Amino acid sequence: MVLRKYKMPKVTTISISMKHLVVSHILLSLAGCSSLFLLPAASDPHSFLKPVETSPDSVTLEIFQVRLPANNQELAEEIWQAIDELRLPVEARHELVRNGFRAGVVGGALPDGLAAHLNLQSVQPETTPERVITGGNANPKVTRRVVQLSRQESATIQSAELRQSVHVFMNEDSGIHGRSYHQAEPTYSLLAQAISGQRVVLQLIPELQHGELKNRYAGGDQGIFLMTQSREKESFDKLTIRSELAAGEMLLVSCLPDVSGSLGHIFHAQDLRGPLEHKLVLIRMLQVPGSEILATLDR
Structure with missing residues (x-):
């Protein structure tokens, strides 16, 4: 009986390498804007989140959400x-006010007493290499998130919790129109574009995601379409907030008082845990690309 050596086929090695390439390609295609949440995961109250790493061609923004009585x-x-509030165009302010929104720009540092009350500080200094999340801030009055947005990228800001049903009255030129939404989740779509002079142009679009979650195709990086679960979305383009910010300035959006049923009230007023609260959404520019990078991108 003659024993012959059995050689492993080279196809196996190629197959494994191809799998690695495919997995790497998928992971790269799923990479979007980096975000840092200072909200804890219920299952892991002692998570560690490293500070966000900057990209040379992206805008870094700091987003606060503050709940006030x-x-x-x-x-x-x-x-x-x-x-x-005069930093916004007149027509934009008119549309926002008659639908229950109020917005403007903080042109410098907030008064000390107000800043202390809002507590617009991170849980730990920016230089801290790791950040500890504890169960004590599971439902904080102030939340902070840092995002990086490259050109054509957008970030979603959830301004209020999911509600089983909402009834919205829109004040338009043709009159007041009402509509009901089920499984409604108020969100903003945030876009940012760096311009010369170390400034950034922000665009904030109110959107209502509503209805049952369904599998839908969404465009991803490198022209790849991904199937994700999402709700139907209605964008209120006439209420788009556009503002130009310099370093240290903040865009603030909230609602007018006593406007129950308006879209602004749906987005920024909630009484899910007791007394009625108004939520402030503040967006501050942290970093923009240098002038030489912008010049390269504009070519």
Whole structure:
């Protein structure tokens, strides 16, 4: 009986390499804007999140969401006295106000007392290499998120929790129109574009995601279409907020008081855990590409 050596076919090695390439390609295609959440995962209250790493061609933004008592009119007046609402175009302000929104730009540092009340600070300093999430801030009054957006990228800001049903009244030129939405989730679509002079142009579009979750195709990086679960989406383009910010400035968006049923109230007023609260959404520019990078991108 003659024993022959059996050689492993080279196809196996190629097959494994191809699998690695495919997996790597999928992971790269799924990579989008980096985000840092300071909200804990319920199953892991001691997670560690490393600080966001900057990209040379992206805009880095800091997003705060602050919940305040709706009946504290003195605090609301103090806040809006520090806000320059005239930084937004007249027509945009008109559309926003008649649909329950209020927005403006903080042109510098907030008053010390107001900043202390809003607690617009991260849980740990920016230089901290690792950040500890504890169960004590599972439902904080202030949340902070850092995102990086390259050109043509967008980030979603969830301004209120998912509701079983909402009834919205839109104030338009043709009159007031009402509509009901089921499984409604108010969100903003945020886009940012760096311009010369170390400035950034922000675009904030109110959107209502509603209905049952269904499998839908969505465009991804490198022209790849991905199937994801999502709801139907209605964008309110006439209420788009556009603002140009310099370093240190913040865009603030909230709602007017006593406008129940308006879209602004749906986005920024909630009483899911007790007394009615108004939510402020603040967006601050942290970093933009240098002038030489912008010049290269514009070619």
